[in-house]
Amino acid sequence: MAAATSEFARISATSAAPPGSKGNVPLGTVLLEEVAFRGVLMGLINRHRGAVG
Incomplete structure (x- = not known):
């Protein structure tokens, strides 16, 4: 389980918003995207x- 957690942390850290960006x-x-x-x-x-109807 620890390996999966560290993998998630690595992915999260590399995909973070650039410094100074609020990520809006x-x-x-x-x-x-929701409608699609x-x-x-x-x-x-x-x-x-x-088919229904």
């Missing part, structure tokens, strides 16, 4: 279940 993400980007993710998820569920 525009709200429009977040909303776009939910659309793909619903598409996969519908494909798995078959």
